[in-house]
Amino acid sequence: MSEPGTPAGLSDAAKRAIELVARSLNEETGATAVMLSGPHALGVDRPDDKLYFVAITDDPDGVIEHRFAEEYAGIRRPMEIGIFPRTFVEKLVREGYWDMVSLRAAEVLRIATPLIDPTGYGKSSAEGMARHLPEKRFISGKIHGIKATFDDAVSLYERGDYAGAVLVSREALRLAVELVLKQARAGEGDADRALKEALGDEGYASLLEGLGLAGATEEDMKLNLQRLTDLGGKLLKDLGISDDLVSK
Amino acid sequence: MEIKRQTFLDQALKTAEREASRSEPLFALLTGSAAWGTLSARSDIDIIFVTDRPGVVSYRYYLPELTGLPIRTEVGRIPLAYLEKVLASGYADEVSTGIREQVRNARTIGGARERAEKVIAAFQALKPKKKLLGEYLYVAREALAGARKSLSAGSMVDAVLQLDTASKNLWRLLLVAKHSVGVQKDKHEIKAARTSLGEEGTREYLISRRVGDVDQESALRSLQASGRVISAVLAKAGVNPAILGAVGEE
Numbered sequence A: 001m002s003e004p005g006t007p008a009g010l011s012d013a014a015k016r017a018i019e020l021v022a023r024s025l026n027e028e029t030g031a032t033a034v035m036l037s038g039p040h041a042l043g044v045d046r047p048d049d050k051l052y053f054v055a056i057t058d059d060p061d062g063v064i065e066h067r068f069a070e071e072y073a074g075i076r077r078p079m080e081i082g083i084f085p086r087t088f089v090e091k092l093v094r095e096g097y098w099d100m101v102s103l104r105a106a107e108v109l110r111i112a113t114p115l116i117d118p119t120g121y122g123k124s125s126a127e128g129m130a131r132h133l134p135e136k137r138f139i140s141g142k143i144h145g146i147k148a149t150f151d152d153a154v155s156l157y158e159r160g161d162y163a164g165a166v167l168v169s170r171e172a173l174r175l176a177v178e179l180v181l182k183q184a185r186a187g188e189g190d191a192d193r194a195l196k197e198a199l200g201d202e203g204y205a206s207l208l209e210g211l212g213l214a215g216a217t218e219e220d221m222k223l224n225l226q227r228l229t230d231l232g233g234k235l236l237k238d239l240g241i242s243d244d245l246v247s248k
Numbered sequence B: 001m002e003i004k005r006q007t008f009l010d011q012a013l014k015t016a017e018r019e020a021s022r023s024e025p026l027f028a029l030l031t032g033s034a035a036w037g038t039l040s041a042r043s044d045i046d047i048i049f050v051t052d053r054p055g056v057v058s059y060r061y062y063l064p065e066l067t068g069l070p071i072r073t074e075v076g077r078i079p080l081a082y083l084e085k086v087l088a089s090g091y092a093d094e095v096s097t098g099i100r101e102q103v104r105n106a107r108t109i110g111g112a113r114e115r116a117e118k119v120i121a122a123f124q125a126l127k128p129k130k131k132l133l134g135e136y137l138y139v140a141r142e143a144l145a146g147a148r149k150s151l152s153a154g155s156m157v158d159a160v161l162q163l164d165t166a167s168k169n170l171w172r173l174l175l176v177a178k179h180s181v182g183v184q185k186d187k188h189e190i191k192a193a194r195t196s197l198g199e200e201g202t203r204e205y206l207i208s209r210r211v212g213d214v215d216q217e218s219a220l221r222s223l224q225a226s227g228r229v230i231s232a233v234l235a236k237a238g239v240n241p242a243i244l245g246a247v248g249e250e
Helices: A012-029 A086-095 A100-110 A121-131 A140-158 A162-184 A191-210 A218-238 B005-020 B080-089 B094-104 B113-125 B131-152 B156-179 B186-196 B198-208 B216-236
Strands: A033-037 A051-057 A064-072 A075-085 A113-116 B027-031 B045-051 B057-062 B073-079 B107-111
Touching: A012 A033, A012 A051, A012 A064, A012 A075, A012 A113, A033 A100, A033 A121, A051 A086, A051 A100, A051 A121, A075 A086, A075 A100, A086 A100, A086 A121, A100 A121, A100 A140, A113 A121, A140 A162, A140 B186, A140 B216, A162 A191, A162 B156, A162 B186, A162 B216, A191 B156, A191 B216, A218 B131, A218 B156, A218 B198, B005 B027, B005 B045, B005 B073, B005 B107, B027 B094, B027 B113, B045 B080, B045 B094, B073 B080, B073 B094, B080 B094, B080 B113, B094 B113, B107 B113, B131 B156, B156 B186, B156 B198, B186 B198
Parallel strands: A051 A075, B045 B073
Antiparallel strands: A033 A051, A033 A113, A064 A075, A064 B057, B027 B045, B027 B107, B057 B073
């Protein structure tokens, strides 16, 4: 069994910062385990990436805490810290995720690597998540964006704002399409083919319907482009900005 | 399903009391749909404790599955110094943008009421940064160029997504420049357009955003189609689509 510690491939400065934060977090929360998550747990060390930590505690209330810090333990760097009670971790390992908060936590836990873990509980919890999320990755932030935007669309619909609902659901679709294209590594001009392959005929037809494109022709699109270019020119003129900026 | 506002308020006050026993805030705010909006089966309770202690921004989640509370509740703890920093320097990242929207739409539910009202008013008066203008213009121009390219390549979906991005950014540019209204989230854009652009302008806005006249039935069809696509995308990403929830349920 490997000992707790920072993953290989990280710079000495990152390792030192991670160890300091882990120690302070352990002292502050009296955690059963403190783990590193996010890109650094996967051995990716980019200077602009946030640091992500998980502390598992014995808090009996079952309340999950999520912190956003610009500085912690004297380390000045953006970080996010999840403080998960054992009851939550146990339910996640036993049953898997059930909503967006638990999905994000499950993903964070799945890739987490123990920093302070005297009982091995942190390591076994991370291993337990493999049943529910086979792949190690860090994409639930994007999924959260899609889900939150779609929820906004449904709320607008429920309030009777039908135009707003359609507009916002199209934005959710745009975010979903971005995720598909990223996963398919589709190149420029390749988007429609990649989407057809990823979604199948029925899914692609639903995409066209959701985007308000069902039955639209290339001519309609060209007209749309021209209208928007004209509108852009008009709006810019209104603001005293050269309309060349959109027409060329 | 009828959702009772009083049920939300009762739970919000109880949770705020419980959180205050951990550490008393300067004042407590209720935000989101539980504060002012229309409640739905998807609504939850969002509370913010503004504290006088320097430190980090944190959120505590009371999930029904773990805490026994009937409604999902989120309690944010935000240092007053952080809010003052956001007010002084504008907002830049995801966290401060979210907080700005929460505070400007909040109502006070405890603590120093006068101070709370002053903070809410300051956030409501916060003007968007003018540097947004260049960003909107740049994105709109790139998107229009991208749409032209996609159309030449016969990529209709890509073209329409680029066109939508262009029109969104052009209208946001206009809203900021002419009406000093900054829009961060899509759900606020249409409201800002209706409030600022007048009848004729709103009509032009809706047409160029490709929504025009939408009735309940066509909106539901559009939402259901979007829901099917998003479910398929989630499943493909190895995520259980059930987290999306159903659309159009009573």
